Amino acid sequence: MKFYELPPEKRRALLASQGLELADLDSATLAKMDQLSENVVGRLSLPVGLVTNLVVNGQSYLVPMATEEPSVVAAANHGASIFTQNGGTKVTSERQGIYGQIVLQAADDFELADFEQSFPKLIEITNREFSSLVHHGGGVRQITVRCEHELVYLQVLVDPAQAMGANKVNSILEFMAEKLAIFPEIKTKLFAILSNYPSQISRVKVQLSVQSVGGKTVAQQIALLSQIGETDPMRGVTNNKGIMNGVDAVLQATGNDTRSVEAACGLWASRHGQYCSLSSWRLEDDMLHGELSLPLALGTVGGSINARSDVQENYQILGSSITSQQLAEVVVSIGLANNLAALLAIATTGIQAGHMKLQARNIVATLSANDTEKQQVLSLMKQDQNYTQAAAQKYLIEIRKAK
Structure with missing residues (x-):
């Protein structure tokens, strides 16, 4: 079986057989992660x-x-x-929608005016096809078009309602592109995809x-x-x-x-x-x-x-x-x-002093020490306003000598 076809437990076992050490992860959590991404072998946590x-x-x-x-x-x-x-x-806020782009290749006898006349009907058909989005307050709002040589660029404005809308907009664009591609003076569809252009x-x-x-x-x-x-x-x-x-x-x-x-x-x-x-x-x-x-x-x-x-x-x-x-x-x-x-x-004390003070916890977290020792090291770093890795190691040695 290919790696992506394996269940996540077997992917982890395969990595372990190659000498990689992975943190323990219970089966239920691993199964949830596997539903969210591809080739899952673990998870990454961030503090909130x-x-x-x-x-x-x-x-x-x-x-x-x-x-x-x-x-x-x-x-x-x-x-x-x-x-x-x-x-x-x-x-x-301006929240009209997000943009999608359809680009078609046209024949020499292409007439833009005739093509544009099909847009109102196309919007109606598309919104009927994606009525669930319309039901939630969204839908296709506008189509604008321009031609450059034999290429026809369509900019489609879609209101995704309360969703980010990337997948839905891509589905809408593919549906519209198939309808447009049968226009007599259109040779082929080049692409139909969401644009991340600012909106x-x-x-x-x-x-x-x-x-x-x-x-x-x-x-x-x-x-x-x-x-x-x-x-x-x-x-x-x-x-x-x-x-x-x-x-x-x-x-x-x-x-x-x-x-x-x-x-x-x-x-x-x-x-x-x-x-x-x-x-x-x-x-x-x-x-x-x-x-x-x-x-x-x-x-x-x-x-x-x-x-x-x-x-x-x-x-x-x-x-x-x-x-x-x-x-x-x-x-x-x-x-x-x-x-x-x-x-x-920047305008007062400088950026680094406060930054390093807050980073002291990250430095202390890397020490090979128990929780009590780490807390003592952090207190000494703050007391002396010395927030380097070398200082943390020095304080740890001093604490252990004092014991």
Whole structure:
């Protein structure tokens, strides 16, 4: 049998026979994992931390973040706390749908005008075929078309309702493409597939008193750092990485597709012709104004979201009735909170001091020591503000000598 045809227990046994040591995993958990992916041999767990009070459009949220990076959760809480002191974030969203693309090869006598006349009927037939999506508030909304030489490009806007919608949109596009391919002047279908082009944009704004960020001088520094990120791609990409730290952590916790969002945000950062920071900060009349817009094609149902008990637990924390639009508004707010915390650190103490303090726990976790010794080492590292691996080893030796 091929590897993918083996049950997961036999795959693990095969790896063990090759000298690989795998952590114990009970059969029930292994069976659940096998239903979610391919060639399954184990699982990867991430800690879930909370942002304890994020206020978005007047509503307070507990926000789960799945990440092994403690500084990401700490930064999100810091930024969210400052936002809350200033009334929280204001977010608006454009949620018309997500894009699909169909590309056809046309004959020399192709007439675009005749072709376009078939679109209203095609939308009607497609929505009837996928009536379950229409029943939940979604469906095909619009088709636009352009021709380049013998190629016909169709952009299809589909409302996926509360789902991410990738699989459903692909099924819709394949159905539509088969109908279009029989048009007399169409030679062949080249492809029909979802596009991760930026759509479903969420925009967050905050207004912060300069006192809440440490004074006017600090606010001026934040605005200057933002200005640099808008003109210097080297700074811009690092700024955006800090934003995506928070965004990805919430996406992971809620079972959403980090890869599609990352791809769309990368393009969104270049939408003005040059790569730049996704966020913007400016100082006006002793108020620091922050803005961030992100393409967030998210879902709260469907795919693996409903199948994963860990993800469902996180939705209970967020609020089981949360909509995909509300989730996107939470995510973009977390992105801006992480961004503010990073800019604050750079403008004041520097990014590394706080980062290494939080990373001390990860360093201590790698020590060959018992729990009591690890706690003592961590206390000494914090006391001396020395957060290196060498320091941890030194403190451990000293503790054991003292015994």
